[in-house]
Amino acid sequence: MTVALLGAGVMGEALLAGILQGRPASDLLVGEKRPERAAELTERYGVEVVGNAEAVRRAGTVLLVVKPHDVGPLLDEVAAEARPGQLFVSLAAGITTAFVESRLPAGVAVVRVMPNTPALVGEGMAAISPGTHSGDEQLREAEELLRSTGRVTRVPESQQDAVTAVSGSGPAYVFYVAESMIEGGVHLGLTRATATELVVQTLAGSAALLRDSGEHPTVLRERVTSPGGTTAAALRQLEDGKVRADFLAALEAARDRSRALSSGEPA
Structure with missing residues (x-):
């Protein structure tokens, strides 16, 4: 299954590097608009860098690794390419699964994640919560991806604010x-x-x-x-x-x- 990573900042690149330890570069797409950054990522990791909408169109799983205030505009940009059966994994602090679901077609599965910065050295701690259309299969997929940068635990979404306070911060x-x-x-x-x-x-x-x-x-x-x-x-x-x-x-x-x-x- 192709994985699209939207957001190639510090955390996004850490996740990219971790995923590539267990998957070939051909399994990943990176959404990036800046030509110089796209060239840097292609040279460093051998991944294909495309526009956000194209990445969503071609992927089965989409990782949202952007700042919280950028999530809404990004979802508006790619919503037309999203489809039921896809999995969107959001790593944006404070963004609820309901918010992401409201910007996407019905039937798209959403998993919310609170990571932390030790992911940069493979020692991260991530807590994940399912959205309305996410079941055990989607949670397992999210866990597999996030284990590339550390440990993962499941929590109810109502506990994500506490997780943010304890491990996120x-x-x-x-x-x-x-x-x-x-x-x-x-x-x-x-x-x-x-x-x-x-x-x-x-x-x-x-x-x-x-x-x-x-x-x-x-x-x-x-x-x-x-x-x-x-x-x-x-x-x-x-x-x-x-x-x-x-x-x-x-x-x-x-x-x-x-x-x-x-x-x-x-x-």
């Missing part, structure tokens, strides 16, 4: 913590290069341990925290600063903003 929280730890290391007398190396590897190793051990984070935290020791002193300071409560408030703020964007409020 989540990398920014991790980078914020990393930034804070690096600055703290510099404040304590380390060179910036040394502090950066220490923090990055500590975060990477801790994430791998959390993922691979199967242990609850509380258990892993307690193993590092000796009574009356240095870690206990640091964690006491974080608790006094209400960091845990601030994280909850931040997640709620992100969820509420996602809800607002889904309802059509301006960005």
Whole structure:
């Protein structure tokens, strides 16, 4: 089945590169209007680059990887070429399956996806939700495509705003913590290069341990925290600063903003 990818930005190219690890370039079409970008993608990946409408006409599955405000105009551009039985997979934050379905012919299946930026290094986390005309077959197709850039889970669409708050925006929280730890290391007398190396590897190793051990984070935290020791002193300071409560408030703020964007409020 031919897959059309509409949107060749950073996330679109990451998805393209991942899909090509398991499929030949002849199975993919890329919709791109800019001649210089089209030439770049053809040279780098060997894919055929065509107009958006032609890509939809020739494909069985269509991936929408554009900014949320571009989804409506893009769907209007390609709707005449869409047909029942096709699958449209939308990776645009805050865009509901109902919105996509309303711009396409009846019977087109739609799956909504919330990805995140670690997909760029094959470690992404994507949550998918079915639309009105999507069944298990369409969800499996979406999962197969998205697994090329990381892990995939299924959630009801009503939970997508929470997913956006936790994993969609989540990398920014991790980078914020990393930034804070690096600055703290510099404040304590380390060179910036040394502090950066220490923090990055500590975060990477801790994430791998959390993922691979199967242990609850509380258990892993307690193993590092000796009574009356240095870690206990640091964690006491974080608790006094209400960091845990601030994280909850931040997640709620992100969820509420996602809800607002889904309802059509301006960005």
